[in-house]
Amino acid sequence: xxxEEPTGVNVIGIPTDEEFWKCPGVPSLKRMKRGPxxxxxxxxxxxCNVCEIACPRGAIKVGHPITNxxxxxEDACVGCKLCIPVCPGLAIFVVDLSSDxxxxxxxxxxxxxxxVGERVEVLDRRGxxxxxxxxxxxxxxxxxxxxxxxTVSVPKEYALHARSIRVIKGEKR
Amino acid sequence: MRVWDHPxxxxxxxxREVTFYLCRNGKCEEVKAFERDTVASALxxxxxxxxxxxxxxxxPRSVFCAIGLCNSCIMVVDGQPNVRTCITPVRDGMKVxxx
Amino acid sequence: xxxxxxxxxxxxxxxxxxAAAEALRRGCKRVLVVDENPIPGGQLFxxxxxxxxxxxxxxxxxxxxxxxxxxxxxxxxxxxxxxRTSVIGASYDGGTKTLWLNNPERGVGKVRTRKVxxxxxxxxxxxxxxxxxxxxVMGAGAVQTLVNIYRVLPSRRVLMVGSGNVxxxxxxxxxxxxxxxxxxxxxxxxxxGWAVHAxxxxxxxxxxxxxxxxxEVRGVEWVEEAVVWRVGRDGRPVAGSETVFDADLVCLAVxxxxxxxxxxxxxxxxxxxxxxxxxxxxxxxxxxTTLRGVYVCGDVAGVxxxxxxxxxxxxxxxxxxxxxxxxEECSSLVEESWRRLDExxxxxxxxxxxxxxxxxxxxxxxxxxxxxx
Numbered sequence: 001x002x003x004e005e006p007t008g009v010n011v012i013g014i015p016t017d018e019e020f021w022k023c024p025g026v027p028s029l030k031r032m033k034r035g036p037x038x039x040x041x042x043x044x045x046x047x048c049n050v051c052e053i054a055c056p057r058g059a060i061k062v063g064h065p066i067t068n069x070x071x072x073x074e075d076a077c078v079g080c081k082l083c084i085p086v087c088p089g090l091a092i093f094v095v096d097l098s099s100d101x102x103x104x105x106x107x108x109x110x111x112x113x114x115x116v117g118e119r120v121e122v123l124d125r126r127g128x129x130x131x132x133x134x135x136x137x138x139x140x141x142x143x144x145x146x147x148x149x150x151t152v153s154v155p156k157e158y159a160l161h162a163r164s165i166r167v168i169k170g171e172k173r
Numbered sequence: 174m175r176v177w178d179h180p181x182x183x184x185x186x187x188x189r190e191v192t193f194y195l196c197r198n199g200k201c202e203e204v205k206a207f208e209r210d211t212v213a214s215a216l217x218x219x220x221x222x223x224x225x226x227x228x229x230x231x232x233p234r235s236v237f238c239a240i241g242l243c244n245s246c247i248m249v250v251d252g253q254p255n256v257r258t259c260i261t262p263v264r265d266g267m268k269v270x271x272x
Numbered sequence: 273x274x275x276x277x278x279x280x281x282x283x284x285x286x287x288x289x290x291a292a293a294e295a296l297r298r299g300c301k302r303v304l305v306v307d308e309n310p311i312p313g314g315q316l317f318x319x320x321x322x323x324x325x326x327x328x329x330x331x332x333x334x335x336x337x338x339x340x341x342x343x344x345x346x347x348x349x350x351x352x353x354x355x356r357t358s359v360i361g362a363s364y365d366g367g368t369k370t371l372w373l374n375n376p377e378r379g380v381g382k383v384r385t386r387k388v389x390x391x392x393x394x395x396x397x398x399x400x401x402x403x404x405x406x407x408x409v410m411g412a413g414a415v416q417t418l419v420n421i422y423r424v425l426p427s428r429r430v431l432m433v434g435s436g437n438v439x440x441x442x443x444x445x446x447x448x449x450x451x452x453x454x455x456x457x458x459x460x461x462x463x464x465g466w467a468v469h470a471x472x473x474x475x476x477x478x479x480x481x482x483x484x485x486x487x488e489v490r491g492v493e494w495v496e497e498a499v500v501w502r503v504g505r506d507g508r509p510v511a512g513s514e515t516v517f518d519a520d521l522v523c524l525a526v527x528x529x530x531x532x533x534x535x536x537x538x539x540x541x542x543x544x545x546x547x548x549x550x551x552x553x554x555x556x557x558x559x560x561t562t563l564r565g566v567y568v569c570g571d572v573a574g575v576x577x578x579x580x581x582x583x584x585x586x587x588x589x590x591x592x593x594x595x596x597x598x599x600e601e602c603s604s605l606v607e608e609s610w611r612r613l614d615e616x617x618x619x620x621x622x623x624x625x626x627x628x629x630x631x632x633x634x635x636x637x638x639x640x641x642x643x644x645x
């Protein structure tokens with residue numbers, strides 16, 4: 001790790017800890033421990049409200065102007081994952097800290113698509129290797145329009161950092 | 174190189190194949206392309222990357238903007254000079270020369 | 273080819289198609305759209321990512337699907353779209369405009385029309401550095417066209433210059449096509465584009481090097497390596513800070529400038545506004561320029577975004593067909609459009625452009641003595 005790595009959403013696109021926890025789209029740790037919940041890592045005011053429209057429970061609020069940062073109602077959210085594939089910025093994840101291993105669901109638009117049971121490399125927001133994880137679910141429906149929802153199980157300490165996967169070459173599929 | 178499979182666009186549909194000719198220093202070679210290709214995309218896919226040499230210093234030139242605005246990719250096509258190959262669809266029997 | 277039209281739209285991108293469709297919806301009968309490219313849709317067909325914005329602007333839908341929808345709309349409404357047709361000349365004679373068109377099969381011909389909507393978009397900027405003319409140095413948009421439309425990847429190891437939205441989005445799309453992006457370099461000490469676009473590539477392992485710019489690109493007949501160096505606080509490169517990348521494609525994503533050749537040729541007045549990409553034609557709130565019957569919309573009227581191009585296109589289409597509408601209907605449609613445009617331009621990224629557009633309307637009023645005709 002380099003000595004001075006830039007941080008900050010407006011500097012490099014990676015939130016500082018403060019920016020992360022202050023973000024209205026990020027639920028509390030307590031809520032994550034209760035079960036799956038959306039983590040909307042959308043920190044800037046950009047014109048977009050697709051997530052608000054997609055949530056079947058109305059748990060996401062953007063309102064007007066549509067540049068508002070989305071606000072998550074963590075109690076209304078059940079972690080259904082339907083917001084994950086619709087976000088044009090691929091900025092929404094679902095995190096579940098309620099069992100021994102954490103489950104992180106993320107949007108995936110690369111080839112090859114991993115299969116359930118497969119081991120993959122789990123990377124952090126800077127693409128650095130965190131741990132190997134197991135793919136426990138791959139969801140797809142036509143309306144997702146080529147964005148797959150991949151869920152990996154990882155040790156709990158990585159749940160707030162695991163944001164990307166890399167398929168291991170040669171991995172039996 | 175061709176992008177045969179793509180996570181969003183899917184597998185490349187094999188369109189009708191077209192054969193045209195690339196001529197350099199008087200010698201012509203057959204180049205195969207898809208009907209949907211432009212001369213520029215076909216040449217790049219087939220591995221022919223230098224399209225011409227600049228007048229004064231004979232420096233290599235190829236595609237720059239790929240939408241017909243910069244004139245970097247111009248070649249002689251069927252006898253006509255200064256043709257913007259990036260917006261010219263390929264045709265069977267077309268003769269493309271490096272000027 | 274010689275014909276008369278009610279409206280000729282130059283450019284079949286999101287702005288042009290939206291303008292044509294709207295004009296047809298409001299009662300214009302003979303609407304022609306011309307585009308010099310072999311494929312319609314402007315930038316839309318190479319945008320394989322899902323669009324932002326609101327439902328009215330097709331948010332959540334991939335760009336190329338939006339292109340299909342708009343094209344379909346125009347054709348279903350009875351508009352004509354001519355491809356591979358360049359506008360090579362234009363003249364203005366009071367009410368009638370004459371456009372000279374060139375098409376490789378049909379040759380040169382004239383069309384006469386009362387209204388012209390210019391939606392010619394923008395072109396990529398270039399920066400010069402030793403090796404900038406080497407094959408393998410291309411615009412980021414060019415690579416996007418080659419990869420997404422023609423399914424050709426010119427090379428596999430890419431250095432992206434510029435971290436604005438174009439640079440970040442194209443980097444991601446290059447990864448999707450199987451290329452490796454060795455780095456994104458950005459001369460400023462912060463990313464130019466949106467955080468979400470940067471996040472998508474960072475988490476795939478692409479480094480974004482801030483305060484860094486390209487020093488030179490080397491190769492014999494094609495790019496073989498790219499040298500970047502850091503830039504100090506004063507903006508000057510720091511000797512000794514070079515890094516050499518083994519790269520065989522260098523993409524320049526250093527901004528866009530409006531394609532104003534046609535508006536210049538016709539004699540429209542322009543203004544230089546950095547926030548909108550440079551020289552851009554001034555217009556009133558119906559998108560009409562200082563030349564009566566000549567409208568502009570989309571990136572040519574200021575480099576912004578697809579959703580704004582669509583909205584401005586609709587506005588220009590309304591403006592050009594206001595004669596078919598009652599005064600009240602016309603002004604209420606125009607007002608609604610500006611309300612949507614203001615919303616799309618809100619937030620820190622949009623504010624400078626919102627301000628620039630205010631300046632344009634003010635400038636128009638000053639130069640022509642009235643806010644609208």
